Amino acid sequence: MAVPQIEVENLQKFYRVHHKEEGLLGSVRSLVNRRYRDVKAVDGITFSIESGEVVGFLGPNGAGKTTTLKVLSGLLYPTGGRVSILNGRPHERTPWFLKQITLVMGQKNQLLWDLPAIETFRVNQAVYDIEEGDFQAVLSELVELLELEPLLRKQVRKLSLGERMKCELAAALLHRPRVLFLDEPTIGLDVTMQVRIREFIAEYNARFGATVILTSHYMADVTALCRRVIMIDLGRLVYDGDLRLLVERMAPYKVLKIVLRTPCRRDELEVFGEVRHCNGVKAVLRVPRKEAAEAAARLLTTLDLDDVTIEEPPVEEIVSQLFGRRPPATEPGLE
Numbered sequence: 001m002a003v004p005q006i007e008v009e010n011l012q013k014f015y016r017v018h019h020k021e022e023g024l025l026g027s028v029r030s031l032v033n034r035r036y037r038d039v040k041a042v043d044g045i046t047f048s049i050e051s052g053e054v055v056g057f058l059g060p061n062g063a064g065k066t067t068t069l070k071v072l073s074g075l076l077y078p079t080g081g082r083v084s085i086l087n088g089r090p091h092e093r094t095p096w097f098l099k100q101i102t103l104v105m106g107q108k109n110q111l112l113w114d115l116p117a118i119e120t121f122r123v124n125q126a127v128y129d130i131e132e133g134d135f136q137a138v139l140s141e142l143v144e145l146l147e148l149e150p151l152l153r154k155q156v157r158k159l160s161l162g163e164r165m166k167c168e169l170a171a172a173l174l175h176r177p178r179v180l181f182l183d184e185p186t187i188g189l190d191v192t193m194q195v196r197i198r199e200f201i202a203e204y205n206a207r208f209g210a211t212v213i214l215t216s217h218y219m220a221d222v223t224a225l226c227r228r229v230i231m232i233d234l235g236r237l238v239y240d241g242d243l244r245l246l247v248e249r250m251a252p253y254k255v256l257k258i259v260l261r262t263p264c265r266r267d268e269l270e271v272f273g274e275v276r277h278c279n280g281v282k283a284v285l286r287v288p289r290k291e292a293a294e295a296a297a298r299l300l301t302t303l304d305l306d307d308v309t310i311e312e313p314p315v316e317e318i319v320s321q322l323f324g325r326r327p328p329a330t331e332p333g334l335e
């Protein structure tokens with residue numbers, strides 16, 4: 001059996017925040033009598049990840065994803081629980097540990113703004129103590145994978161958002177980390193560049209067997225890259241498992257897509273299920289999961305069909321349904 005590379009046990013991270021009362025009087029009172037409260041950003045989560053896995057880390061805004069990644073990469077000290085990465089404790093931030101991991105945050109940049117990206121790469125070479133031969137080898141690999149050649153010597157401030165993100169990724173990977181924490185790496189990018197970055201992550205994982213934890217608000221990133229997802233909400237784990245299984249468990253219906261040889265009206269289809277779309281020759285229906293096969297058979301015998309397919313509903317829909325509900329108590333059978 002594979003050995004877990006990342007082990008998180010009952011992790012907690014609370015932020016102590018100053019509770020300030022409203023108004024001038026409140027401000028004065030707060031000066032004399034400071035009151036604090038704890039924000040439970042991460043409240044007892046447990047999971048383990050094996051070497052080479054690419055895991056989607058999902059949750060609505062404020063769920064605790066970034067906080068967890070910061071603890072895993074050693075930027076924050078946990079309030080409670082245990083984290084072990086490659087048998088090391090992240091918060092000790094030993095030079096060896098820092099060479100094994102990287103944290104990329106789509107919303108923050110590490111590139112030196114007024115200089116070309118190659119200059120930041122050189123800084124990272126020094127920081128990570130990478131020998132010239134290794135540096136050149138890794139750099140040329142990244143240049144090839146990310147098509148960086150025309151960008152390397154351009155001032156960072158003159159790069160487009162997507163070009164900058166590609167350079168950010170290269171800067172973060174020059175020391176060839178084995179564990180990648182990617183926090184919204186495609187945020188704000190256009191669809192073509194999102195696809196490019198996604199392909200790169202898949203290629204990096206395949207080539208080097210790197211372990212990846214990825215957060216993204218774009219479900220397309222997650223469906224393209226991750227078979228497994230870990231979901232948290234309000235700092236607590238709500239699901240850990242197969243992404244497809246989540247859809248099967250959560251969606252009480254399937255989607256029937258039909259193409260008609262002889263056009264029919266919307267109301268003629270309503271006896272088979274909930275009609276989501278109908279333009280006469282093409283239609284999409286939602287049918288209770290258990291009745292899907294029978295409904296498809298009835299459609300075939302009743303109407304003049306050219307084609308019928310039974311599909312799972314889109315993952316995006318299920319995830320937003322899951323997080324659309326408040327309070328997000330653990331779903332029965334989900335934990």
Ligand SMILES: Nc1ncnc2c1ncn2[C@@H]1O[C@H](COP(=O)(O)OP(=O)(O)OP(=O)(O)O)[C@@H](O)[C@H]1O
Binds near residue numbers: 039067068
């Ligand atoms: N430095 C901080 N001080 C106090 N509270 C914080 C701090 N950083 C985050 N929080 C709070 O902790 C909770 C979790 O925040 P976190 O950024 O980890 O969530 P997230 O899942 O990454 O959200 P998003 O998807 O919006 O980036 C939120 O309630 C947030 O307001």
